Amino acid sequence: MIIDTHAHIDGPDFDEDREEVIQRAVDSGVQYILNIGCDVESSYQSLVLAEQYAMIYATAGVHPHDVKNINDYTYSNLREMLAHPKMVAVGETGLDYFKNYSPQDLQRIHFRKHIELALELKKPLIIHCRDANEDMVSILSEYYPSADSPSGIFHCFSGDQNLADKALEMGFYISFSGSVTFKKLDHLREVAKTIPADKLFVETDCPFLAPVPKRGKRNEPAYVNHTAELLAEVRGLKLEDLQRASTLNFFELFGIGEAAPSGTIVYQIRDSLYINLTNRCTDNCVFCTRLTRPIVQGYNLALKREPTSEEIWDAIDDPAKYKEVVFCGYGEPTLRLDVVKEVAKKIKDAGGRVRLNTNGHGNMIHKRNILPELKGLIDEVSVSLNADSSEKYDEICQPLPMFRNRAYGMIKEFIAESRKYIPDVQATIVTQQDSVDEDRCKEISENEFEVNYRERRYNMVG
Numbered sequence: 001m002i003i004d005t006h007a008h009i010d011g012p013d014f015d016e017d018r019e020e021v022i023q024r025a026v027d028s029g030v031q032y033i034l035n036i037g038c039d040v041e042s043s044y045q046s047l048v049l050a051e052q053y054a055m056i057y058a059t060a061g062v063h064p065h066d067v068k069n070i071n072d073y074t075y076s077n078l079r080e081m082l083a084h085p086k087m088v089a090v091g092e093t094g095l096d097y098f099k100n101y102s103p104q105d106l107q108r109i110h111f112r113k114h115i116e117l118a119l120e121l122k123k124p125l126i127i128h129c130r131d132a133n134e135d136m137v138s139i140l141s142e143y144y145p146s147a148d149s150p151s152g153i154f155h156c157f158s159g160d161q162n163l164a165d166k167a168l169e170m171g172f173y174i175s176f177s178g179s180v181t182f183k184k185l186d187h188l189r190e191v192a193k194t195i196p197a198d199k200l201f202v203e204t205d206c207p208f209l210a211p212v213p214k215r216g217k218r219n220e221p222a223y224v225n226h227t228a229e230l231l232a233e234v235r236g237l238k239l240e241d242l243q244r245a246s247t248l249n250f251f252e253l254f255g256i257g258e259a260a261p262s263g264t265i266v267y268q269i270r271d272s273l274y275i276n277l278t279n280r281c282t283d284n285c286v287f288c289t290r291l292t293r294p295i296v297q298g299y300n301l302a303l304k305r306e307p308t309s310e311e312i313w314d315a316i317d318d319p320a321k322y323k324e325v326v327f328c329g330y331g332e333p334t335l336r337l338d339v340v341k342e343v344a345k346k347i348k349d350a351g352g353r354v355r356l357n358t359n360g361h362g363n364m365i366h367k368r369n370i371l372p373e374l375k376g377l378i379d380e381v382s383v384s385l386n387a388d389s390s391e392k393y394d395e396i397c398q399p400l401p402m403f404r405n406r407a408y409g410m411i412k413e414f415i416a417e418s419r420k421y422i423p424d425v426q427a428t429i430v431t432q433q434d435s436v437d438e439d440r441c442k443e444i445s446e447n448e449f450e451v452n453y454r455e456r457r458y459n460m461v462g
């Protein structure tokens with residue numbers, strides 16, 4: 001299932017075959033289409049489509065190209081339409097300094113009016129931004145992040161990393177259209193790699209910007225999968241991973257679709273199977289959403305109770321089917337060391353490969369060196385180092401009071417011990433913690449411990 005979060009199928013390009021276009025979308029797994037209003041007329045036509053088709057939802061707004069045509073009745077018309085339950089967002093609105101079809105000062109005035117309307121109605125905003133990054137950020141940041149209103153979507157994102165980072169800071173989602181598949185746009189793909197899974201959408205913006213391999217043709221919602229496939233590929237994921245995460249995002253932003261069920265014991269991302277053992281942890285990392293939003297790539301890892309070894313083993317099915325089986329989840333697996341050992345043994349006996357993702361507190365938790373016990377059971381261990389000094393570790397990872405001041409030293413010891421018993425050892429840090437010297441972490445890992453070092457952005461691959 002996939003969602004086209006930005007389509008214009010109300011327009012004349014689709015007059016001949018709208019019905020077939022919608023059917024083709026359904027046949028290719030498109031679950032919902034968000035049809036976007038660009039002026040009063042197209043907002044109204046979008047609403048008509050939304051009333052006609054259960055899978056279509058609509059928005060109302062005036063595109064920055066058209067704000068010169070706004071009259072005394074425009075906003076009252078938009079308001080009236082937005083009262084409809086299937087009118088789920090305000091827009092598209094924004095700034096387009098590339099075409100400049102409407103004067104820039106007028107664009108800014110009406111962008112603000114749209115923002116104020118969205119905030120008043122507590123609806124998300126659909127943003128169009130072209131060659132106007134600076135004004136965009138400066139205007140939006142007067143209003144967002146908003147404590148009591150949803151954010152919205154930067155649609156057909158074509159900006160740079162700075163704009164993406166600013167948009168994320170203000171709480172916005174980023175949606176990519178077919179342009180991210182275009183050969184020359186490597187820089188856009190680089191930005192696409194960095195958007196957290198819980199902030200990502202795909203769209204067609206049809207009839208425009210058909211993705212490769214349909215480039216040059218009239219675009220339509222069914223083609224959204226080509227963009228999703230490319231995005232999954234550049235992010236090192238499978239199409240299903242991207243579909244799952246973006247579908248949940250749609251539910252979280254618009255309330256359409258379904259929430260992810262809690263109680264996930266095992267979950268697949270790419271060709272790896274992850275085991276969610278516990279939600280308990282001896283850290284409380286500043287970036288961790290374990291207690292507030294325990295979602296990874298569209299899976300809900302909130303556990304009402306911790307699964308038993310038997311339940312885990314039943315859920316794994318056949319470990320040899322996967323590239324690796326990883327003890328991970330939102331919580332520290334070594335808090336349940338006996339379960340790790342028992343299940344790891346079964347996986348190994350069945351011909352699987354086992355990885356352990358840990359915060360490296362195992363020896364402190366159990367007050368003994370647990371590494372010899374893991375020999376032959378764990379093929380690879382990935383330890384979160386997360387800082388270049390003890391003070392910074394305590395600041396970022398906020399370990400339990402009894403572990404403070406000594407956690408960092410113990411983690412380094414854990415890594416050193418791991419090398420004696422586990423074939424593959426790597427140290428990781430979550431990037432973008434301003435105070436952490438990433439080069440120093442790399443140096444510590446590679447020179448001091450002689451282990452692999454990996455940086456990862458939070459919530460990128462789980």
Ligand code: SF4
Nearest residue numbers: 281283284285288331
């Ligand atoms: S170690 Fe992992 S699970 Fe624990 S608080 Fe940090 S990020 Fe969250």
Ligand SMILES: [Zn+2]
Nearest residue numbers: 092128155156
């Ligand atoms: Zn647009």
Ligand SMILES: [Zn+2]
Nearest residue numbers: 006036092205
């Ligand atoms: Zn549009």
